[in-house]
Amino acid sequence: MNPEKLAQLQAAARTGGKGTPRRKIVKKPTxxxxDDHKLVGVVQKHKVQTIPHVVEANLFRDDQHVVHFKAPKVQLSVKDHVVMLQGRSATKQITECFPEILPQLGPENMDVIRQIAAMYQRQMGAAAGDAKPQAAAPREEGIPELVGDFENVPDVE
Structure with a gap:
């Protein structure tokens, strides 16, 4: 067949014309x-128990980040070695939440602790170099002066 004639036929072929309704795309809600049904099945299969009153949970990643869960729902199956955390999470740098997570870090994270300590020392040294030296530290007004000798106190019976 002639390619020109074929192109004309293709241009003339229309699936709809004036007055034909357009097809509407109906999006089905996902x-x-x-997913919930599958999750319930897994929970029932492993016979997990809910651990109440968990305030926070932290998952430490290898790339110096922490996945932080605040008030998660924790479910545990000791027999199957399954721990489920449900709740909103936030991924943070380990330096952002360092003072709070210090007791949670183990010996495997000792190099991370050293790196963070060195970074804080550099920051404090830079801040001390920028600060103007003061002659004497001002005394806080809320603390009274010590009066008397407290070493030679008579025994009270």
Missing amino acids: STAA
Whole structure:
């Protein structure tokens, strides 16, 4: 067949014309019911127990980040070695939440602790170099002066 004639036929072929309704795309809402159903099945399979009153949970990643859960729902199965955390999470740098997570860091994170300590020392040294030296530190007004000798106190019976 002639390619020119074929192109004319293709241009003339129309699936709709004036007055034909346009097709509307109907988006079906995605339901998380199927995911919830699967989750319930896994929970029942492993017989997890809920651990109450968990204030926070931190997951330490290898790239110096912490996944922080505030007030998560924690479920645990000791037999199957399964821990489930449910709740909103936030990924933070380990330096952002360092003082709060210091007791949670173990010996495997000792090099991270040293790096953070060195960084804080550099920052404090830079801040001390920028600050103007003062002649004497001002005394806080809320603390009274010590009066008397407290070493030679008579025994009271």
